[in-house]
Amino acid sequence: MKQVRSPGQRAGLTQARVLEAAHELVADEGVAGLTMRALAGRLGVLPNALYSHVATKNALVDALLDDLLAQVAEPGADVEDPIDGLRTMMTSTFEVLVAHADLVGLYISRQGARGPNAQRLGEVMLRLLARLDVTGERAIDARRVLIVYTIGFAAFSPRGVADGPPLPAAKVAEDYAAGLDWLLTGIATRK
Amino acid sequence: MKQVRSPGQRAGLTQARVLEAAHELVADEGVAGLTMRALAGRLGVLPNALYSHVATKNALVDALLDDLLAQVAEPGADVEDPIDGLRTMMTSTFEVLVAHADLVGLYISRQGARGPNAQRLGEVMLRLLARLDVTGERAIDARRVLIVYTIGFAAFSPRGVADGPPLPAAKVAEDYAAGLDWLLTGIATRK
DNA sequence: ACCTGAACACCGTTCAAGT
DNA sequence: ACCTGAACACCGTTCAAGT
Numbered sequence: 001m002k003q004v005r006s007p008g009q010r011a012g013l014t015q016a017r018v019l020e021a022a023h024e025l026v027a028d029e030g031v032a033g034l035t036m037r038a039l040a041g042r043l044g045v046l047p048n049a050l051y052s053h054v055a056t057k058n059a060l061v062d063a064l065l066d067d068l069l070a071q072v073a074e075p076g077a078d079v080e081d082p083i084d085g086l087r088t089m090m091t092s093t094f095e096v097l098v099a100h101a102d103l104v105g106l107y108i109s110r111q112g113a114r115g116p117n118a119q120r121l122g123e124v125m126l127r128l129l130a131r132l133d134v135t136g137e138r139a140i141d142a143r144r145v146l147i148v149y150t151i152g153f154a155a156f157s158p159r160g161v162a163d164g165p166p167l168p169a170a171k172v173a174e175d176y177a178a179g180l181d182w183l184l185t186g187i188a189t190r191k
Numbered sequence: 192m193k194q195v196r197s198p199g200q201r202a203g204l205t206q207a208r209v210l211e212a213a214h215e216l217v218a219d220e221g222v223a224g225l226t227m228r229a230l231a232g233r234l235g236v237l238p239n240a241l242y243s244h245v246a247t248k249n250a251l252v253d254a255l256l257d258d259l260l261a262q263v264a265e266p267g268a269d270v271e272d273p274i275d276g277l278r279t280m281m282t283s284t285f286e287v288l289v290a291h292a293d294l295v296g297l298y299i300s301r302q303g304a305r306g307p308n309a310q311r312l313g314e315v316m317l318r319l320l321a322r323l324d325v326t327g328e329r330a331i332d333a334r335r336v337l338i339v340y341t342i343g344f345a346a347f348s349p350r351g352v353a354d355g356p357p358l359p360a361a362k363v364a365e366d367y368a369a370g371l372d373w374l375l376t377g378i379a380t381r382k
Numbered sequence: 383a384c385c386t387g388a389a390c391a392c393c394g395t396t397c398a399a400g401t
Numbered sequence: 402a403c404c405t406g407a408a409c410a411c412c413g414t415t416c417a418a419g420t
Contacts, residue, residue, distance in 0.1 A: 010383095010384065010385075010420095011384080011385070012384095013384080013385085035411090035412065035413085036412080036413060036414085037411085037412075037413085045385075045386095046385070046386060046387080047412095047413080047414085048385085048386080048387090048388095048413095048414070048415075048416090049384075049385050049386075051413095051414075051415085052383075052384055052385070053384095056413080056414085057413065057414090105299050105300035105301070105302065106300050108296050108299050108300060108343075108346050108347065109296035109297050109299060109300035109346075110296070111296065111347070141365070141366045141369060142369075144366050145366055145367075145369065145370035145373075148340075148343050148344050148347050148370075149339075149340055149343060149370065151343065151347070152299075152339050152340065152342065152343020152344070152346070152347075153339050153343070155299050155300075155343070156299065156302070156339050156342070156343075174332070175332045175335050175336055176336075178332060178333075178336065178377075179336035179339075179340065179374060179377070181377065182336075182373055182374050182376065182377025182378065183370060183373050183374065183377075185373065185376075185377060186369075186370070186372065186373025186374075186376060186377065187373065201401095201402095201403065201404075202403080202404070203403095204403080204404085226392090226393070226394085227393080227394060227395085228392085228393075228394085236404075236405095237404075237405060237406080238393095238394080238395085239394095239395070239396075239397090239404085239405080239406090239407095240403075240404050240405075242394095242395075242396085243402075243403055243404070244403095247394080247395085248394065248395090
């Protein structure tokens with residue numbers, strides 16, 4: 001890959017530009033198209049130049065996933081019903097993730113790390129759970145159930161888990177909502 | 192990779208032997224160690240020889256996953272409480288999958304296909320759901336929720352989704368059981 | 383500090399040829 | 402039909418060197 005810049009001129013890469021190009025690459029070519037070499041090509045740079053800005057490809061995937069979570073709608077602190085707050089938040093998370101389901105699958109397969117956005121959302125969840133009198137270890141457990149359920153559904157959404165033709169997106173969202181209600185009811189009533 | 196067989200002597204590979212060696216390889220080296228080349232080496236054969244017995248590596252992973260599901264304990268047809276039957280079955284599925292969590296992650300990341308064992312278990316689930324008067328499309332939906340929940344939890348189990356040190360396995364199983372109860376209660380009461 | 387040049391140590395898969 | 406030999410078209414990552 002020859003570069004078109006005149007010699008000595010810097011590419012001027014930055015971590016933000018690398019992440020931005022990576023998002024575009026995944027959008028254009030799918031997660032299978034996300035290779036360090038393709039990403040470098042898109043940035044007009046040799047593959048190894050990326051390692052001045054990201055530690056590894058895995059770290060890059062973690063960062064991409066956490067970036068997505070910045071789009072999740074948080075309920076306002078003044079929401080009346082904490083169950084509604086949790087439902088809103090988890091549904092928003094599901095919608096954001098389901099739009100990038102292949103990336104989520106890659107993330108799961110690596111037992112992805114948790115970034116700053118994930119951490120922030122996790123704290124909002126704990127506050128809402130506390131208002132349901134679910135605290136301490138029980139709150140941690142309930143949160144884990146909600147997160148695993150949401151991420152799992154998003155990862156599976158493109159083809160579903162049953163036989164037959166691909167599922168319509170609306171159907172998947174409906175099923176997700178039904179299961180979410182069951183979980184929230186169970187959590188709230190400490191069954 | 193030189194072969195030790197005398198020339199002209201066949202390796203005598205079969206699909207079953209390839210799958211068996213693949214299971215051993217994953218057990219010994221983890222899912223990252225599952226490469227066509229390593230698998231061939233273990234069988235005393237060149238990498239491309241495998242393609243006489245498996246179509247692609249993805250097909251091999253699908254077959255490995257479905258093999259695992261052969262170990263799932265089905266409730267007897269005479270089980271009194273269908274909820275107990277579902278709980279037993281899903282918990283057994285969870286336990287089998289959690290013992291091979293990395294393989295499950297790989298499966299999810301590829302939107303894995305469904306094999307014969309998965310299909311058989313799915314039919315047992317529908318029969319149990321029917322005894323709860325959950326039939327038709329509602330049954331398909333409930334089943335999908337249960338399966339996604341179970342597989343998702345198994346895939347995430349090694350490190351968990353919250354911060355801090357790795358979770359003890361007993362803790363994960365406990366959380367899984369709690370969420371499963373919420374889901375089953377919700378399904379049975381058609382909330 | 384940031385990037386190039388070159389290489390290392392791998393991958394999955396295909397194809398022609400032998401038996 | 403099953404396997405070898407050889408290759409194709411890739412990967413992620415490292416290291417030394419230039420600026």
